[in-house]
Amino acid sequence: MERWSWPSGGAWLLVAARALLQLLRSDLRLGRPLLAVLALLAALDWLCQRLLPPPAALAVLAAAGWVALSRLARSPRLPVATRVVLITGCDTGFGKEAAKKLDAMGFMVLATVLDLDSSGSLELRACCSSRLKLLQLDLTKPEDISRVLEFTKAHTINSGLWGLVNNAGTNNVVANVELSSEATFRHCMEVNFFGTLELTRGLLPLLRRSSGRIVTLGSPAGDMPFPGLAAYGTSKAAMGLLMDSFSCELLPWGVKVSTIKPSCFKTESVLNVDYWEERKQLLLATMSQELLQDYGEDYVEHLHKAFLQSLSLAVADLSPVIDAITDALLAAQPRHRYYPGPGMGVMYFIHYYLPEALRRRFLQSFFNNPCLPRALRSGQPGPTPVQEAGQGPDLSPTPRVA
Template sequence: MWLYLVFLLGLWNLLRLFRERQVVSHLQDKHVFITGCDSGFGNLLARQLDRRGMRVLAACLTENGAEELRSKTSDRLETVILDVTKTESVVAATQWVKERVGNRGLWGLVNNAGISISWGPSEWLTKQDYAKVLDVNLLGMIDVTLSMLPLVRKARGRVVNVSSIMGRVSFSGGGPYTISKYGVEAFSDSLRRELSYFGVKVAIIEPGSFKTAMSSSDRLLSNIKMVWDQASSEVKEIYGEDFLASNLAKLKSLDQKCNEDLSLVTDCMEHALTSCHPRTRYSAGWDAKLFYLPMSYLPTFLVDAMVYWISVKPDKAL
């Protein structure tokens, strides 16, 4: 009996591997639009797809980022300046893309642009702290997607949305970032089901802990201190300086464990764009696969207990 089960499991894995290795034809004729290409995942993906011969349309926030990317890629790659928080910028970028893809449509849209700020307990934060992150990570992504969808639908192409493992498991102090990634998950699921009627596939990338410019310890430490400074005197007294110091030390320790191999994420993105049978979700990094992902399937009370015991407690906690 067990031998039959092992055989069926092995056969299923072989069939899955065979399906996932089938590559879309004529990749050199397909356009891919990527947001957030100044650095990190977007920058590496743009260079990776360019080396593969695809026609990359890279959106950068700054001209310096665009120039640096062009200097490292072929003449096929083109750049445009895009601020996803401004609708007029999104409309202009869409028109720019339309002029380049013509009647072929846009094969791939990769929503990678994101920020990681305003970390800390909810009591430290303001509505504006949430708005800043949601404006980029969720509302900006939605604006770009809605604007580009007619082009993607014309090509029967792909939408790849970069979420995070924190879009599955929420930890203390995750703040606006976690909320924005939960929103990305929900929007992507809805979009995938709606667009399946038109042959468009939607994939979600869920990276674990990776070392990027956005997640650098110096930037996060500075941000947490800024959020702490804006908290009321009553909140500071309740949480205490020791709580702040312990969290800063914990953050430094976590930063040292972050994976520096960003290709683990960009390989997932590339597969979602080039495979005939892309996955619905891609968990990138061993921490995502072996810890966060299994944790997301546990009963809520167990997850709550785990988070409680591994978290730093406020000075005046019960």
């Protein structure tokens, strides 16, 4: 083993030199991501010394270290100067916090809200500078979109529009596809896809002129089949593909497009237990007698209880998402995808690389004792765990709801 120590030492010397250079340039932070990379490199070093000849071990370890440090490197930031950014959905959550941070950085922020008199609107008026402008916008109303477009064009004649942050979104049901009405799917599509599409298309001339940025809040539910979130996830999947199309088509104009896919964060909409209770009661009231007989009211109750319990995993600190929005707007070379929040790397690794049965089991593990519909319980009166019944629907945790 000692004869293999020289590739390990040589590779670590290269990694250390690269890390030191990045630290001196301030494009690398000391923190958990760097420690995680070093731990993974140490494990890879152990494997390389036992499985590979010295030259190959040196090449693999050095390449892995170089790539990992490159991924951690922060792209140089552009100056804020007089840049203008429009953010949708600023009543609560990510939109409100992003508006506050970008305003503090010196951006001219055009913040759209559903209600100009909401608590979030009042908070933005109180804590932000006079540069921030509040605009009323309901993405399901073409007249609201037209008014925002006209205002933005009129107020960016001299400065131009640098960025659009598509944050506004909605989800109003947690239910199986069969239990979700067509109106639910249409509403999610109207807000999360069609409204965002119309606003983005209307602003493209301004964004092309400035070679600016489009930043969109997506969701892992748009990539993975989260049971209970089909309406929301379908709209986010459509939006994700649309943004990929924009990314290719706008590249010659210099417009950079980024999509942010956060884990579950404690935004106001996620924590509004009364809202989810109201939606559950409406779902039960509108279900047909046949569906109530086959699924059972206790199945819906159990699904919603499990959904609320899964939200205990939500992260209170919203700063990882706000930092991703800021980086996407100001980095000289922003990422095409951002995955802020703990566990996202593991979740996507499982989704893309493990067998389907393991993927389902992983998603199911986030729920407390998922159950079968009434018609599949073999006469049992109460909720029957899926594990005991042998098969049944997967019930997974929800990602962030905008």
